[in-house]
Amino acid sequence: MDLNYTSEDQAFRATVRAFLEANLPADLQRKVRKHLRLSREDLVRWHKIVAKQGWAAPAWPTEFGGPGWNATQRHIWEEECAIAGTPPILPFGINMVAPVIMAFGNAEQKAHYLPRILNCDDWWCQGYSEPGSGSDLASLKTTAERVGDHYIVNGQKTWTTLGQHADMIFCLVRTDGTVRKQEGISFLLIDMKTPGITVRPIIMLDEDHEVNEVFFDNVKVPVANLIGKENKGWTYAKYLLGHERTGIAAVGRSKRELQFLKKLATDQVKKGRPLLEDPLFAAKVATLEIELMALETTVLRTISQEDQAPGPQASMLKVRGSEIQQTLTELMVEALGPNALPFDPDYLEGKTEAPVAGEGDAAPLAGYYFNFRKTSIYGGSNEIQKNIITQMILGL
Structure with missing residues (x-):
C-alpha cells in the first residue's frame, strides 16, 4: 500500500481542517483535550453539527446519506478530528447497528431508522x-x-x-x-x-x-x-462485532494522546533534564510510537477492502488498538508519578474551573487510567480475539 498522500488527499485534508476550525465549539474542544467528561448534550451537539455538513457517517454508502468517501478520506477525517480534539461520534448507532440494518433489515426498517441514526434523533x-x-x-x-x-x-x-x-x-x-x-x-x-x-x-x-x-x-x-x-441473530451479531472491533482501534485518538504524553514527559524534569530525554522512558515512548504506526498501516489495509465485511483483521485491530490505548494511559501516569494521584470529580464534570489539587492536565489521569482497563475486555475480550485469530488465520 502506498502511504503517500496525493494532491487530492491533501486538498481534502485542508477542507476538513477548515471545517473543524470554523465549526468545532471551543468549549467542546477544551473538554476533549483536557480529558474532561462529556455530557449527553455535548455529544449530541457535535453529532448534529457534523450531520448538518453531511459527514456524520463517513463509511455509509451515499444511498443512505453517507458522503461517499474512500478509505483514505475516512482515515484523514478521523485523524484530523483527533488532532482538533472533537468529541466522538458515538459508534452504537452510526457504526454498529446501522450496518446491520443496511445489510439485513427490510425496506421499512431502513427508511425509518437510518435517517434518525444519521441525525442523532435516536x-x-x-x-x-x-x-x-x-x-x-x-x-x-x-x-x-x-x-x-x-x-x-x-x-x-x-x-x-x-x-x-x-x-x-x-x-x-x-x-x-x-x-x-x-x-x-x-x-x-x-x-x-x-x-x-x-x-x-x-x-x-x-x-x-x-x-x-x-x-x-x-x-x-x-x-x-x-x-x-x-x-439468525448470531450471524448479525458477528457482523456487528466486526465493525465494532475495527472502530476500537481508534488510531486517530491514540495519535493525539501520544502527543499529550510527549508534552507531559517534556514538562516533567528528572535529574535536571526533561523526562522525555531519559533513555529508559524515551525508549518506552519510541516503542509505543512504532507500534502505533504499524497499527495505522493495518487499519488502512483493512478499511481499504471496500467490498468485504471485517474479518479476522478486525480482531487484530481490537487487540493491538486496546493494548496501545492502555499503554498510553500507563505511561502518562508513570510520567507524572505521585502528581497523577489527585482526583477531582467536580473538575472533571466542569463544576469548577481548576482542580482542588495538582495541575489541570494531571487531574483526570488516575481516572483515565482506570477507565481504559476495560478496553481489552469490551467488544469481545482480547483473549477471545486471539482465539478467533488462531482459528480463522492459522486454522488451529
Missing part, C-alpha cells in the same frame, strides 16, 4: 452482555417469546454503555432454547421507553456513570422490530 445503546454471558455471548439467557404480533422479552443486560441516555437498544435475545445455543438467538430493536424496562447505574472506579444494568420485565416488542430472520 440515541442507541447495545444489549449484548449479560451476567455470566460476556465473552461467551452465545450463552445469553434473555428470552423473547412470540405472542401474536409481539415478542415478550424477559431478562437482563449489563455493562450497557450510556444506556441511561438511550432512546433505543439493539438486543440479542433467545427465541429458541431447544437448539444449539448459537442457533436460537434473534436480533431485536427495542424502544427504551417501553413499559417494563428498568435501567440501573453501575458507577465505575473513576466515579463516572458510564455503564448500566438493563432489566426487561414482560416487555412487549413488535415483531416488526425483528432484524432479518428469527433465530
Whole structure:
C-alpha cells in the first residue's frame, strides 16, 4: 500500500481542517483535550453539527446519506478530528447497528431508522452482555417469546454503555432454547421507553456513570422490530462485532494522546533534564510510537477492502488498538508519578474551573487510567480475539 498522500488527499485534508476550525465549539474542544467528561448534550451537539455538513457517517454508502468517501478520506477525517480534539461520534448507532440494518433489515426498517441514526434523533445503546454471558455471548439467557404480533422479552443486560441516555437498544435475545445455543438467538430493536424496562447505574472506579444494568420485565416488542430472520441473530451479531472491533482501534485518538504524553514527559524534569530525554522512558515512548504506526498501516489495509465485511483483521485491530490505548494511559501516569494521584470529580464534570489539587492536565489521569482497563475486555475480550485469530488465520 502506498502511504503517500496525493494532491487530492491533501486538498481534502485542508477542507476538513477548515471545517473543524470554523465549526468545532471551543468549549467542546477544551473538554476533549483536557480529558474532561462529556455530557449527553455535548455529544449530541457535535453529532448534529457534523450531520448538518453531511459527514456524520463517513463509511455509509451515499444511498443512505453517507458522503461517499474512500478509505483514505475516512482515515484523514478521523485523524484530523483527533488532532482538533472533537468529541466522538458515538459508534452504537452510526457504526454498529446501522450496518446491520443496511445489510439485513427490510425496506421499512431502513427508511425509518437510518435517517434518525444519521441525525442523532435516536440515541442507541447495545444489549449484548449479560451476567455470566460476556465473552461467551452465545450463552445469553434473555428470552423473547412470540405472542401474536409481539415478542415478550424477559431478562437482563449489563455493562450497557450510556444506556441511561438511550432512546433505543439493539438486543440479542433467545427465541429458541431447544437448539444449539448459537442457533436460537434473534436480533431485536427495542424502544427504551417501553413499559417494563428498568435501567440501573453501575458507577465505575473513576466515579463516572458510564455503564448500566438493563432489566426487561414482560416487555412487549413488535415483531416488526425483528432484524432479518428469527433465530439468525448470531450471524448479525458477528457482523456487528466486526465493525465494532475495527472502530476500537481508534488510531486517530491514540495519535493525539501520544502527543499529550510527549508534552507531559517534556514538562516533567528528572535529574535536571526533561523526562522525555531519559533513555529508559524515551525508549518506552519510541516503542509505543512504532507500534502505533504499524497499527495505522493495518487499519488502512483493512478499511481499504471496500467490498468485504471485517474479518479476522478486525480482531487484530481490537487487540493491538486496546493494548496501545492502555499503554498510553500507563505511561502518562508513570510520567507524572505521585502528581497523577489527585482526583477531582467536580473538575472533571466542569463544576469548577481548576482542580482542588495538582495541575489541570494531571487531574483526570488516575481516572483515565482506570477507565481504559476495560478496553481489552469490551467488544469481545482480547483473549477471545486471539482465539478467533488462531482459528480463522492459522486454522488451529
